[in-house]
Amino acid sequence: MSQKSSDNGASLSQNGTSAYTFTKEQLAEIEVLKTKYPEVQAVTLPVLWMAQDTFGHVDPEVQRLVAYTLDLPESHVHGVAEFYTQYFKTPKGKHVLDVCTCLSCHLCGGMDTLGYLENKLGIKAGETTPDGEFTLQEAECLGACGYAPMMQITNDVYVNHLTPEKVDQVLDQLASGDTPDFESIPMPLVSTTSNNEAAGGSDE
Amino acid sequence: MSDWTTYEPVLIPNIAGLDRLETYRKHGGYDALHAVLHDQNTWPDPASVVQEVKEANIRGRGGAGFNAGLKWSFMPPVDGGPRYLACNGDESEPGTFKDRKIFEYNPFLFIEGATIAAYAMSITSIYVYIRGEYRSWIHKMEKAVSDAYDAGLLGQNILGSDFSVDLVLHSGAGAYICGEETSLLESLEGKRGYPRVKPPFPAQRGLWGRPTTINNIETLSNVPGVIRNGADWFKSIGAESHPGPILYGISGHVNRPGVYELPSGMPVMTLIEEVAQGMRNGKKLKAIIPGGSSTPILPAKDLEDLTMDADALRGAGSMMGTAGMVVMDEDTDIVETLWRISKFYHHESCGQCTPCREGTGWLEKILEKVVTGQGTTRDLDLLLDITSQMEGRTICALADAAAWPVRYTISRFRDEFEARCKPSLIPVG
Amino acid sequence: MAEIVIDGIPYSFEGKPKLLDFILSKNKDVPFFCYHPSMSAPANCRMCMVKVGQYVKNRETGDYELDDQGERRIRWFPKLQTSCNMDMMDDMIVHTHETDDLVKRAHKDTLEMILINHPLDCPICDQAGECPLQIQTYKYGPEGSRFEVKKQHKPKHVQLGPRVTLDAERCINCTRCTRFTDEISQSHQLTITRRGDKNHPTTAPGTVFDDPYSMNTIDLCPVGALTSTDFRFKARVWEMNQTPGLDITNGKGVNVDLWTRDNVVLRITPRHNPHVNEYWMTDKGRDAIHLYNEQRLSTPAIRLHPNDSSLVMTSWDNAYQTTQEIVESTDTKQILVLGSPYASVEENGAWMQFSESILKQSPSYTTHIEKESGDDFLLVDDQAPNTYGCELLGLKKRTKAAFKKAVAEAKVILSLHDDYIERGWLSEEEIKGKTWIYFGTNHTQMAKAATLTIPITCAVEHTASYVNVDQRIQRTYPAKETKYTNRRLDLEMSEGRLDRFGTKFDHWVNEDHKVDCKPLWEIVGDLSLLWGHTLSYRHGRDVLDALASNIPALEGVTYQAMDDQRGILLTSSETQEASS
Ligand SMILES: Cc1cc2nc3c(=O)[nH]c(=O)nc-3n(C[C@H](O)[C@H](O)[C@H](O)COP(=O)(O)O)c2cc1C
Ligand code: SF4
Ligand code: SF4
Ligand code: FES
Numbered sequence A: 001m002s003q004k005s006s007d008n009g010a011s012l013s014q015n016g017t018s019a020y021t022f023t024k025e026q027l028a029e030i031e032v033l034k035t036k037y038p039e040v041q042a043v044t045l046p047v048l049w050m051a052q053d054t055f056g057h058v059d060p061e062v063q064r065l066v067a068y069t070l071d072l073p074e075s076h077v078h079g080v081a082e083f084y085t086q087y088f089k090t091p092k093g094k095h096v097l098d099v100c101t102c103l104s105c106h107l108c109g110g111m112d113t114l115g116y117l118e119n120k121l122g123i124k125a126g127e128t129t130p131d132g133e134f135t136l137q138e139a140e141c142l143g144a145c146g147y148a149p150m151m152q153i154t155n156d157v158y159v160n161h162l163t164p165e166k167v168d169q170v171l172d173q174l175a176s177g178d179t180p181d182f183e184s185i186p187m188p189l190v191s192t193t194s195n196n197e198a199a200g201g202s203d204e
Numbered sequence B: 001m002s003d004w005t006t007y008e009p010v011l012i013p014n015i016a017g018l019d020r021l022e023t024y025r026k027h028g029g030y031d032a033l034h035a036v037l038h039d040q041n042t043w044p045d046p047a048s049v050v051q052e053v054k055e056a057n058i059r060g061r062g063g064a065g066f067n068a069g070l071k072w073s074f075m076p077p078v079d080g081g082p083r084y085l086a087c088n089g090d091e092s093e094p095g096t097f098k099d100r101k102i103f104e105y106n107p108f109l110f111i112e113g114a115t116i117a118a119y120a121m122s123i124t125s126i127y128v129y130i131r132g133e134y135r136s137w138i139h140k141m142e143k144a145v146s147d148a149y150d151a152g153l154l155g156q157n158i159l160g161s162d163f164s165v166d167l168v169l170h171s172g173a174g175a176y177i178c179g180e181e182t183s184l185l186e187s188l189e190g191k192r193g194y195p196r197v198k199p200p201f202p203a204q205r206g207l208w209g210r211p212t213t214i215n216n217i218e219t220l221s222n223v224p225g226v227i228r229n230g231a232d233w234f235k236s237i238g239a240e241s242h243p244g245p246i247l248y249g250i251s252g253h254v255n256r257p258g259v260y261e262l263p264s265g266m267p268v269m270t271l272i273e274e275v276a277q278g279m280r281n282g283k284k285l286k287a288i289i290p291g292g293s294s295t296p297i298l299p300a301k302d303l304e305d306l307t308m309d310a311d312a313l314r315g316a317g318s319m320m321g322t323a324g325m326v327v328m329d330e331d332t333d334i335v336e337t338l339w340r341i342s343k344f345y346h347h348e349s350c351g352q353c354t355p356c357r358e359g360t361g362w363l364e365k366i367l368e369k370v371v372t373g374q375g376t377t378r379d380l381d382l383l384l385d386i387t388s389q390m391e392g393r394t395i396c397a398l399a400d401a402a403a404w405p406v407r408y409t410i411s412r413f414r415d416e417f418e419a420r421c422k423p424s425l426i427p428v429g
Numbered sequence C: 001m002a003e004i005v006i007d008g009i010p011y012s013f014e015g016k017p018k019l020l021d022f023i024l025s026k027n028k029d030v031p032f033f034c035y036h037p038s039m040s041a042p043a044n045c046r047m048c049m050v051k052v053g054q055y056v057k058n059r060e061t062g063d064y065e066l067d068d069q070g071e072r073r074i075r076w077f078p079k080l081q082t083s084c085n086m087d088m089m090d091d092m093i094v095h096t097h098e099t100d101d102l103v104k105r106a107h108k109d110t111l112e113m114i115l116i117n118h119p120l121d122c123p124i125c126d127q128a129g130e131c132p133l134q135i136q137t138y139k140y141g142p143e144g145s146r147f148e149v150k151k152q153h154k155p156k157h158v159q160l161g162p163r164v165t166l167d168a169e170r171c172i173n174c175t176r177c178t179r180f181t182d183e184i185s186q187s188h189q190l191t192i193t194r195r196g197d198k199n200h201p202t203t204a205p206g207t208v209f210d211d212p213y214s215m216n217t218i219d220l221c222p223v224g225a226l227t228s229t230d231f232r233f234k235a236r237v238w239e240m241n242q243t244p245g246l247d248i249t250n251g252k253g254v255n256v257d258l259w260t261r262d263n264v265v266l267r268i269t270p271r272h273n274p275h276v277n278e279y280w281m282t283d284k285g286r287d288a289i290h291l292y293n294e295q296r297l298s299t300p301a302i303r304l305h306p307n308d309s310s311l312v313m314t315s316w317d318n319a320y321q322t323t324q325e326i327v328e329s330t331d332t333k334q335i336l337v338l339g340s341p342y343a344s345v346e347e348n349g350a351w352m353q354f355s356e357s358i359l360k361q362s363p364s365y366t367t368h369i370e371k372e373s374g375d376d377f378l379l380v381d382d383q384a385p386n387t388y389g390c391e392l393l394g395l396k397k398r399t400k401a402a403f404k405k406a407v408a409e410a411k412v413i414l415s416l417h418d419d420y421i422e423r424g425w426l427s428e429e430e431i432k433g434k435t436w437i438y439f440g441t442n443h444t445q446m447a448k449a450a451t452l453t454i455p456i457t458c459a460v461e462h463t464a465s466y467v468n469v470d471q472r473i474q475r476t477y478p479a480k481e482t483k484y485t486n487r488r489l490d491l492e493m494s495e496g497r498l499d500r501f502g503t504k505f506d507h508w509v510n511e512d513h514k515v516d517c518k519p520l521w522e523i524v525g526d527l528s529l530l531w532g533h534t535l536s537y538r539h540g541r542d543v544l545d546a547l548a549s550n551i552p553a554l555e556g557v558t559y560q561a562m563d564d565q566r567g568i569l570l571t572s573s574e575t576q577e578a579s580s
């Protein structure tokens, strides 16, 4: 979160200022992104992602940086950021827990998982713990319906088959600065003629 | 149908390490693309590929079930300008979690399929739209795509031919509506995901105003098999009117939920009892939602001889959708389940058109009333009335997807709803 | 030529008109909100539904297929269609709500949906009385609402910019406002934010909606979601009367409507003219209400002693006599007469005649061009509404230097309208010691520095014509009464409810809103009588007729012709057409 400096890319200084800046490397990366699409506007989503990964959110100041960098109207970037739920329009806790409570998860105890987390963290869904560690959110279907209940951590890994014990373990892990590993869930075996345990290769 | 227990999976075969290019190629991967590009006798021109795929009748696995080859044939003649293929990996319909299996276990099958499709339609760029939540799978795809480029399987002069095409991965950012094909195009163009009015159809004016075809990930992953083994082979798998392998996603109250690759037309009860190893805790089956949350619910009594293919499901009063089956046991609170589905559509409506923007919220709010015991029987009729005010009146099918569950769940489980409601003698309309 | 059958009546058409446009052009009604003829059609309100089908033709023979009754077979679209984005095709069959109950039901359903989250606050809403939502609800809406759950709340009285206020709860999400800033003004200052039923228009945080055309969104908005910060809660529309007029704040000649109540111009809105401004106008042009209502010169005024700091009211007779005395006691060579591009063709014409016959000289004028202040749209460099009119009349154009020199050499100056001091062309020092008779409308700097001020009618108090930068001559109508006019007697003036039913004993009628001023042509007529000349014009029309018979470019130009052709282009064949 540095103040705008003068040596940092032509596109930014043309239009105005933002309290945030992209690094030279990032600006170069944006130039590469632009070559993948016939129009600049198409990189709005990727660059908002880049910004969120860098600054932790895309609040209006960050949205402005994106608009200036791409030379697009600020209103455009704002409208896009507001449409998509994964973009954090306000700063969030260090870890954002998105607990799915949608159809299959709802059937399999997603609400209980959410309730357990609410109790444990002492906050309601949509809130952040006072120490800024955790933000708890209720999520719509995350595409892991068979592994319910589940949650996603800060827009990244999924943790599946949640039980209170597993939730405790994940929270401890996060608190200690570690993130859970990607869980590869193999395709269960159907063919009786095959003698392998599961179809599909493992991760490695 | 043939014995499913001996079915050998083709989309995600039981081979370790298929996500590595050399393993994939060792098992016949990229033979199909090679043939299409170099075997002049079998594949004299791109049109011959379209013809074969059309013949195979790969019905779109994204939900609408449209013949992929037929869709490809709608692309206008080449005029020298850019043409696009948009691959739909948004996978956000509740109950659906199958495309990610392809990304994870057989990414090159999909990439090969997309490349063949690109050749068949003279596509100049492929965009693969993957829902933003699938970050882990996007990373896997990034690796696969970069390996394919390195091996000359994407980019300039693919496999030494004069065919060139680029493939770009594009991450969504949390919006179910972006799975709707024209909303996906808007999102790819960097905008709010507002579905477009049709006509013009994407084949005429798609991405950046140019001809574009949109296909689901699983749909495209069926293409290499069809090219390698022929349309007849494909048609011999599963149900006649809806042939081919299907990635069934089974979730809910079963012992072994997950994604299973099996022929189309599987008996529903077999999927539940044998494939997913029966109901959890020995409970009785109450109902299923056969193909993602928008497909009408079917009570257990209607499932006896039902098979999972488009015709049979239509006959039973539902749809194939994404083949993401949600299984509910006897303890399931149907009223609450419906409320949760409606909440989803309310949350996901893009808000462009009146009946959907207003109707989805109205449905959810009335259902919330019913769930909490505040509803009246009049509310149930009102819900049905609202669904008829939404269906067929909007820009995209999200409004229908939101209306169907309400309409069919109430009509098929009316007694459970009425048991929660106070009686009312005031007519609704 | 292709044929279409709408509600059983066949029509022929050419090209590919949009169905809604076509139906409306046949004076039939189809309710709609989001459609606007100048912008893209997102078909998002879903209001303009019709039932559409097409006659089935045999592929081989091209003959119509017939049913059992021998009637042409019709293939209906499986769903109702929105007519706003539907291209018309040959052999189309259309049913509107007039002939189809399902269409009627669809209209009712959509309105019910629109209204569920609408605040229903028409009694306190500025739009009431001219609100498409209100009108269509009365015509096509449900009798009552079945919405008994909680409404979605959204931001209210949001100051989007200096001139536009948003009430997001009233918004029906038609996106007309955002399409305007994207497609017409291209400032891209607005976007829709959030998603679903939380959607509403907004600016990016920290930015303001200060687009020079921002207020057009107020007119476009089919509900009271966007309102004018200035006009908010000032008047109910049915209390005002609407008079056509021209925007005189620059040379573009934008067509406007003037909305008055009790002789105060409360708002100015654009009037459609495809040749000039389409449906739009500048925000600046709307600001002219202040020019028309405030700081008006009313009753002549005179500086009794050169050192007096202010002028005092005087009678018209005294003003005229003083003028005569000043002129007669001065060598005509030392008199400078200035016309003005801010005044109409008629005013400059009468002024010129007066000057030539009595002061023995032609008036000169200066242009007021602000370089770079124009755009490709409705803002132009020329700040005055009638520069071409002055040119046409043959007034001598002076550069700034020539003008300053002429002023320096003159002892007596008679000038019209222009505020040379405000513009920075003259300083008060430079006018010291000169006798300046100012014929103007407002308390300008010039008026304050003058020796004698004679109040003349402004563009909304008389009928007069102006020639715009594209050389189109267009005219105004009187919208405000002066002390000497009466809307009941002047058939060109319109009467609103309050004008018709108010008396001067009613508290809502205020004589003070009538300005004590006269049309310039009447004033110069009265003045010339003092010299024994009769230069009598009762009406702008008299001046125009006289000019039209003298000036070739104005041949055939009449108010009637201007009305019929939405103004007349003086450089093209249109003039000839007008005269033939
Ligand atoms: C609201 C809505 C959401 C959709 N979501 C998806 C999706 O997540 N993935 C998908 O492949 N198709 C989705 N579709 C279907 C697509 O619009 C489109 O039919 C499909 O991608 C075409 O590919 P296919 O013919 O190969 O199935 C959705 C449709 C609607 C109306
Ligand atoms: S139906 Fe719903 S999701 Fe689809 S365009 Fe309309 S408002 Fe958006
Ligand atoms: S504010 Fe008015 S013009 Fe803008 S979207 Fe809402 S209803 Fe339409
Ligand atoms: S319902 Fe929770 S992941 Fe699909």
Ligand code: FES
Pocket: C031, C032, C033, C034, C035, C042, C043, C044, C045, C046, C047, C048, C082, C083, C084, C085
């Ligand atoms: S006017 Fe046609 S949908 Fe709005």
